[in-house]
Amino acid sequence: MDLQRFIQEYTDDVHHAENPEAAGRYIADPCIRHEHGHRVVLTLAENKARIAGFLAQCKNPRFRYVAEAAQGDLYSSAYECEFTNAQGERETFGSIEIFKIEDGKITETWNAAAGHGAWG
Numbered sequence: 001m002d003l004q005r006f007i008q009e010y011t012d013d014v015h016h017a018e019n020p021e022a023a024g025r026y027i028a029d030p031c032i033r034h035e036h037g038h039r040v041v042l043t044l045a046e047n048k049a050r051i052a053g054f055l056a057q058c059k060n061p062r063f064r065y066v067a068e069a070a071q072g073d074l075y076s077s078a079y080e081c082e083f084t085n086a087q088g089e090r091e092t093f094g095s096i097e098i099f100k101i102e103d104g105k106i107t108e109t110w111n112a113a114a115g116h117g118a119w120g
Contacts, residue, residue, distance in 0.1 A: 006026075015063060031107060078096050079094065
């Protein structure tokens with residue numbers, strides 16, 4: 001499986017199309033999220049709600065992968081996301097994320113806290 005292509009399709013179909021329901025094609029049920037200081041196990045319904053919440057705050061998101069790497073079943077990226085905020089202004093945040101993909105679904109993610117602005 002081409003993990004770079006898989007994640008780009010996930011990004012396009014779910015985030016760029018602003019369609020949280022499409023997440024069912026890409027995210028396992030359940031899926032583990034590793035965040036700073038804790039681990040969260042989310043059902044597919046909870047992941048769809050998480051994505052819908054993000055899309056409610058960040059209109060017209062556009063993710064750009066600044067650096068990418070794939071090894072085995074892991075895909076990692078440093079990314080930037082430009083979006084329209086509640087005041088109608090464009091903003092950017094950047095972060096790093098690692099996905100584990102098994103049997104055609106994202107089964108785990110590792111998320112670094114996002115920072116305001118593009119990568120320097």
